[in-house]
Amino acid sequence: MKVLKRQKKCLKVKNPRLITVSRYDKRKSHDKIVMALRNLKQIYPNIIYTSIGYGEEEDNIKKLTKELSLDKQVLFLKNISFELKNALVAKSHVFVMPSITYKKSVEGFGIAYVEAAQFGVPSVGGKDGGAADAIKHNETGLICDGNNLDEIYSSIDLILKNNSYKEFGIKAKEYSLNFHWDKIIKEYLKLL
Numbered sequence: 001m002k003v004l005k006r007q008k009k010c011l012k013v014k015n016p017r018l019i020t021v022s023r024y025d026k027r028k029s030h031d032k033i034v035m036a037l038r039n040l041k042q043i044y045p046n047i048i049y050t051s052i053g054y055g056e057e058e059d060n061i062k063k064l065t066k067e068l069s070l071d072k073q074v075l076f077l078k079n080i081s082f083e084l085k086n087a088l089v090a091k092s093h094v095f096v097m098p099s100i101t102y103k104k105s106v107e108g109f110g111i112a113y114v115e116a117a118q119f120g121v122p123s124v125g126g127k128d129g130g131a132a133d134a135i136k137h138n139e140t141g142l143i144c145d146g147n148n149l150d151e152i153y154s155s156i157d158l159i160l161k162n163n164s165y166k167e168f169g170i171k172a173k174e175y176s177l178n179f180h181w182d183k184i185i186k187e188y189l190k191l192l
Contacts, residue, residue: 015048126144142155
């Protein structure tokens, strides 16, 4: 409960708000998001990053957050309700998951980007894997090289600068309608 009270307070005073909902594994680039946050904090002193998930890299990401003195900018949550997760995504400005190919592991379709888009939240995704199927570059979000810290930083900054996330978010919400089952089935039937 203590964490949820902190999140509620942060939503009132912290701005802009970044979020990731995913497992903690190397290909999701949580470490690079945290490193980019260190520089973003210089431009956006009240920035907050909510990271929802669990996984083998969790302790490493938390350690990095502490080493970079970002404890007040990063909130880690796991085992929360579906409703709370959706509420947190809806209150965010940018969904961030610049995935990479790690060993032979690659991001699939990227449903998490579409889920964020349904709430009018644009995404920053990685060029490797399925993010490009769910994000229209320069319209509903940005695709960047998840191995390149400068690209991750620049992409997040570009969406936040001049509240550009609002326009990206409007387009993301419109684009997310293409992923409703009725449209997918019609497209599938055309292929048959």
